[in-house]
Amino acid sequence: MGSKSTAKRADALRSIDAIVKAAAECLGENPEASLSEIARAAGVGRVTLYAHFASRAEVVDAAMSRAVDRGNQALDAVDLTGDPLLALARYVEAGWHLVDQARALLVAAQRELSPGRIRELHNGPAARVETLVARGRAEGVFRTDLPITWLVNVLHSVMHSAADEIRAGRLTSEHAAGHITATVLAAFAPPGKPVPEPGAGAWRASDGNHRQA
Numbered sequence: 001m002g003s004k005s006t007a008k009r010a011d012a013l014r015s016i017d018a019i020v021k022a023a024a025e026c027l028g029e030n031p032e033a034s035l036s037e038i039a040r041a042a043g044v045g046r047v048t049l050y051a052h053f054a055s056r057a058e059v060v061d062a063a064m065s066r067a068v069d070r071g072n073q074a075l076d077a078v079d080l081t082g083d084p085l086l087a088l089a090r091y092v093e094a095g096w097h098l099v100d101q102a103r104a105l106l107v108a109a110q111r112e113l114s115p116g117r118i119r120e121l122h123n124g125p126a127a128r129v130e131t132l133v134a135r136g137r138a139e140g141v142f143r144t145d146l147p148i149t150w151l152v153n154v155l156h157s158v159m160h161s162a163a164d165e166i167r168a169g170r171l172t173s174e175h176a177a178g179h180i181t182a183t184v185l186a187a188f189a190p191p192g193k194p195v196p197e198p199g200a201g202a203w204r205a206s207d208g209n210h211r212q213a
Contacts, residue, residue: 016052016062018042023063024105031108035059060112064121067105071098072124080128084136085185085196091129092181096159100173103163126152136188143190151188158183 022042026033035056039049053059078094080087099106109118119126129152136142142151158180165171171179182197189195 012052015042015044015048019044019049019052019059020062020066023059024066027060027063027108028067028102028105031104031111033108057112060108061117064105064109064113064118067102068121068124071095071102074098075125075128080132084132084139084141087132088136088184088188089177089181091132092155092159092184093177095125096162096177096180099156099159099163100166100176103160103167106160122156126156129155133188140190141196142188145191154187155184158187 019038019042023033023038026038026041035049036046038059039046042049049059053062075091075094075098078090080091106118109121113121130148133142133148133151137144137148162171162176162180166173166176185197186195
């Protein structure tokens with residue numbers, strides 16, 4: 001009896017994993033992908049899908065959670081120590097690619113999930129950037145006159161806007177990270193101080209006070 005129960009649980013877990021993976025892939029290509037398409041891609045029937053997920057929103061939530069977890073794993077490998085400006089650039093480079101890859105899935109999530117749930121799913125990446133911004137403020141390279149949460153929201157909003165611009169054909173992926181970094185540096189610069197400019201592997205400020213080889 002025990003072995004049969006264990007086998008059933010294992011089968012169920014395999015089905016759930018296949019459905020969530022298929023949902024991430026299908027919704028990543030088309031945010032309007034139907035549950036029938038997702039079930040077909042997962043190799044299961046609609047009855048099996050509904051046995052594990054009561055609604056489309058639950059499927060989307062699981063797929064988005066999977067994408068965020070994988071994104072967190074990738075961001076864990078990004079070095080956010082040292083010069084806050086360079087650390088920010090490294091975060092943008094890695095984070096931008098994740099946003100680019102998941103932009104269609106995010107569209108599906110925005111249609112199915114509440115803004116509060118989407119913010120909750122992004123708590124991990126947000127906390128990571130909040131720590132970096134707080135350190136940059138303490139070191140005098142990021143502005144302190146605006147809340148940290150607002151600055152983090154600006155960064156992620158610019159990333160998502162870049163995805164929209166690519167979808168509209170007004171921006172290419174190869175230029176996205178540079179555009180995002182330049183925009184965020186200007187937004188994060190303390191009032192009255194020159195905006196650092198990325199170039200040739202160095203950070204240059206017009207007054208020469210900040211330079212990183």
